[in-house]
Amino acid sequence: MRNRRIATAIAATVGAFTLFSTQASAITWENDFATGLSPSSSGSSVWSYSPYEDANAAFQENGDWFFVSDNRADGFSGVAEWRLYNTSGTLVRGGYVWMNLGAGESRWQNKDFTEGYKLQFRACRGHSGGTYLEHCDSWVTTTA
Template sequence: MRKSRFATVIGVAAAATLLTITQASAWPTENDLATATSGPDNLEDCAPATSGSQACFHMFGDWFSAKDRAKDGYSAVALWRAKDANGTIMRGGNVWNKDGVGTTRWKNKNLPDGYYVDWASCLGDYATKRILEGSCGPMKRIINQ
């Protein structure tokens, strides 16, 4: 009986680990450093700002911008996902601005036309590439054309 329980516990733990790995690796996360100090001149669409960041997307040219709004020691991050019509995430990632408070940095991406693009303003630790839990504002959505 004891061996049976142990085998069950090990089996459940292995299945949970496999499920976590499978879900986490379903699509790659692109981590990009935004280095351009200027971007396109067209209209931008911004996700709701947080106290520390503002992330915007420029559909014409697929530019993301991340503005650092607070002297808090964290980087501003544009967290984004490109989804097909079924809602399946095809690509996703983070555009990092590590240049400090008051700066806006830009990164050009080549995203497929006709996909939904969701993005949010977040804060993170650039050294570890980790988004701070609870730091993201609500996601914004646009159909990339």
């Protein structure tokens, strides 16, 4: 009987720790719309292309700028999906930068990331403002 109480107490402690640590690490996904015609800074960019060339996305580290283009008139928008990890490898932010101005259009969107964090992003097409994505490239990794 005593062993069962100890086991129950340990299980409750582990469960509470798991619950609180999971809630503390939850993030809110950010939704942005690329609207800028050019970044306010210059520099080289890292690129991602969707598999069917429906969309392109790029990240310019100097100034934390995303570039997104919609390359096909198909009723979908071009989108850059991104994830930001701290130096311990924990996901701290994530989101989408949508380009919803129509096929053949491209725009820039500025973000503000912590310097030195790991950024992963990829180009996709999807329903603008939603989270339904398809035809995504593999993840590209760079430094914010």
